[in-house]
Amino acid sequence: MEFRYLGRSGLKISEITYGNWLTHASQVENDQATACVRAALDSGITTFDTADAYANTAAEKVLGDALAGERRESLEIFTKVYWPTGPRGHNDVGLSRKHILESIDGSLKRLGTDYVDLYQAHRFDVETPLEETMQAFADVVRQGKALYIGVSEWNSQQIQQGHELAQKLGIQLISNQPQYSMLWRVIEQEVVPASAQYGLSQIVWSPIAQGVLTGKYKKGQELPAGSRATDEKGGANTIKRFLTDEVLDGVAQLEPIAADLGLSMAQLAVAWVLQNPNVASAIIGASRPEQVVDNVKAAGIVLPSEAMSAIDAAVGHLAETDPSKTVSPESRPA
Helix, strand or coil, X not given: CCEEECCCCCCEEECEEEECCXXXXXXXXXXXXXXXXXXXXXXXXXXXXXXCCHHHXXXXXXXXXXXXXCCHHHCEEEEEECCCCCCCCCCCCCCCHHHHHHHHHHHHHHHCCCCEEEEEECCCCCCCCHHHHHHHHHHHHHCCCEEEEEECCXXXXXXXXXXXXXXXXXXXXXXECCEXXXXXXXXXXXXXXXXXXXXXXXXXXXXXXXXXXXXXXCCCCCCCCCCHHHCCCCHHHHHHHHCCHHHHHHHXXXXXXXXXXXXXXXXXXXXXXXXXXXXXXXEECCCCHHHHHHHHHHCXXXXXXXXXXXXXXXXXXXXXXXXXXXXXXXXXXX
16 A cells, blocks of 8 residues: 655545445445455555445444444544534534534544544535634644544635635645546646645545446446446436446447556556546445455556556546536535
């Protein structure tokens, strides 16, 4: 495993982060989830990402139980706040001071830890003054409940505003967690330059485009049984935009590129996002331990320039690049 600094901080995290969105307490039984976490630890992963909204708080508990007994100082545990949780009352959502201060306590209890290394705003809250949000995060840091602050899917202007307030409050805003893959490159034009300027790194999710970049989905063939594309709990909705014939044709052209490099398709996809110097880590999810073992081998790989060019020739024209696609809800979700 290789490690990178997170933003303009002294915190190092593993190049591969294990995340449990859509899996723990949802698609995967708890014993299988624990096996995946054990595989991550055995593979050298030290960084684990979750959120209070995943499986309506249950995913945090599953992750906390799976990590119980590990040396806390040897791990980097991340969680998030914003989306509705619990009974989904009128204050069980957003980035108000009330919701942040109550949510961090709930997350720590479920995770079985006194602090998280990174506490992230899961989206930008247009209904709460940013000053209120950042002050609440500053108080969480000063209370020792989080060491650093991050955001997720914020645009470049929001990152700038958050950075400026964080500086005034004497805390470190060091990361953004966006979607990023060969097929989804919306952060490259604006978010990455702003992040580099203001001292943030990217911790990217969906580097294999919800599984499409593994090559398991084939044009004209039925969807594989048990795959994310057949999961009506949420997976099918997130992946369907990538399941066009044109995209699947492009992905098929990646297979010889991966083969020539001695990589699996998933390893190629994860290694690709790690070539971006502003990316500190790629989040992988898994429903089976062997998926973790395969994906983690992307750490430390340097793709040659000719491979990067071949990847662009295959799928670059199919990628979404519009920076306006980085957008938070126009109002708090109910």
